[in-house]
Amino acid sequence: xxxxxxxxxxxxxxxxxxxxxxxxxxxxxxxxxxxxxxxxxxxxxxxxxxxxxxxxxxxxxxxxxxxxxxxxxxxxxxxxxxxxxxxxxxxxxxxxxxxxxxxxxxxxxxxxxxxxxxxxxxxxxxxxxxxxxxxxxxxxxxxxxxxxxxxxxxxxxxxxxxxxxxxxxxxxxxxxxxxxxxxxxxxxxxxxxxxxxxxxxxxxxxxxxxxxxxxxxxxxxx
Numbered sequence: 001x002x003x004x005x006x007x008x009x010x011x012x013x014x015x016x017x018x019x020x021x022x023x024x025x026x027x028x029x030x031x032x033x034x035x036x037x038x039x040x041x042x043x044x045x046x047x048x049x050x051x052x053x054x055x056x057x058x059x060x061x062x063x064x065x066x067x068x069x070x071x072x073x074x075x076x077x078x079x080x081x082x083x084x085x086x087x088x089x090x091x092x093x094x095x096x097x098x099x100x101x102x103x104x105x106x107x108x109x110x111x112x113x114x115x116x117x118x119x120x121x122x123x124x125x126x127x128x129x130x131x132x133x134x135x136x137x138x139x140x141x142x143x144x145x146x147x148x149x150x151x152x153x154x155x156x157x158x159x160x161x162x163x164x165x166x167x168x169x170x171x172x173x174x175x176x177x178x179x180x181x182x183x184x185x186x187x188x189x190x191x192x193x194x195x196x197x198x199x200x201x202x203x204x205x206x207x208x209x210x211x212x213x214x215x216x217x218x219x220x221x222x
Contacts, residue, residue, distance in 0.1 A: 003058050003155065007098065011122030011160040013058060017151030019050055019105070024151045028107040031175045036071045036212065038177070040205040044071070048179055051103045051153065052196050055181040058101055058155050062184035064193040066100070067208075070216060072164070074115045074174040080164010081219045083135045086180070091131075091159040093186060100182040104154045107175040110147055114171040117146045117154060119162035128159050135161060 006013035027047050030038035038044050048065070055063045074080055085091075090100040110116040120128075124142035127134035137143065145165070146154060156162060158180075167174055187193040200208055213220070 003054065004060055007058050007101070007155065007157060009123065011125070011128060012119060012146075012154060012156035012162075014146070014148065015054055015153040015155070017149055019047070019151050019153070021151065023047060023050070024105075024107060027105075027177065028150070028175055031071045031073055031107055031177060032173070035073045036209055038071045039069065039209055039212075040202070042199075044177065045199045047105065047177070049197070051105070051179060052181070054153055054155065055101060055103060059098060059181070059183050062196075063181040064184050064187045064195060065198055066180040066182055066190065067192050067194070067211070068180040068215065069178060070212060071177045072175065074164065074167045074176075076167050076169050076171055076173070078115070079166040080115050080117070080174075083137060083161055083163040084219070085133060085135065085161055086156075086158040088131050088133055088159050090182065090190070091157055093183075098157055099186050100158045100180065101155050102158060102178055102180050104156075104176060104178040106148050106150050106152045106154070107177060108150050108172065110149075110152075110174050110176065111171075112145050112147055112165065113168045114174040115165040115167040116148065116174070117162055118143055118165055119146060119156070119160055120144070122157070122160065125161055127161070130159075137161070
């Protein structure tokens with residue numbers, strides 16, 4: 001099943017490892033060393049460029065880059081972000097067509113033991129189509145674990161109910177990164193979006209990550 005059809009049916013899609021191994025290693029090393037400050041290095045922005053064609057296929061549209069990105073270093077005994085939906089208000093346009101997706105890249109193997117992503121697929125989620133935020137997991141048997149090898153790209157609708165697991169006490173840290181993209185025809189509906197190819201100057205990257213820390217403070221506090 002193609003990624004567009006996966007996204008429409010499940011609310012998420014999976015692209016097997018196809019990113020350059022050397023680039024994944026560079027980003028992994030940057031995240032291992034400095035977590036979200038890895039965005040101050042060029043490798044992270046090189047990775048973003050390679051995600052654009054995947055986003056275009058998923059949304060069946062040209063895309064723009066939202067100011068919403070993060071890097072994760074899930075250490076032993078730490079849990080990923082709690083169950084949430086990224087932004088139900090941006091998930092669809094007025095006609096109901098998918099408008100925005102999150103792109104998540106596994107920089108290390110993500111397993112059930114070290115805190116892989118979990119979700120409730122769209123076809124089992126009664127609140128998936130709602131524009132009212134609801135993060136209640138109605139039935140535990142609808143939960144799906146998404147273990148993937150390093151280099152895999154996961155993408156999901158901003159309505160998908162998902163979360164990160166907990167890294168076991170004796171496991172290697174789970175490293176990953178994420179970006180968000182919106183259909184290019186909808187950029188006028190968001191406060192700020194960047195064109196494909198955008199790469200912030202090195203002098204602006206620290207301030208940009210300070211903005212991201214503020215944006216995600218409600219998740220980081222948990």
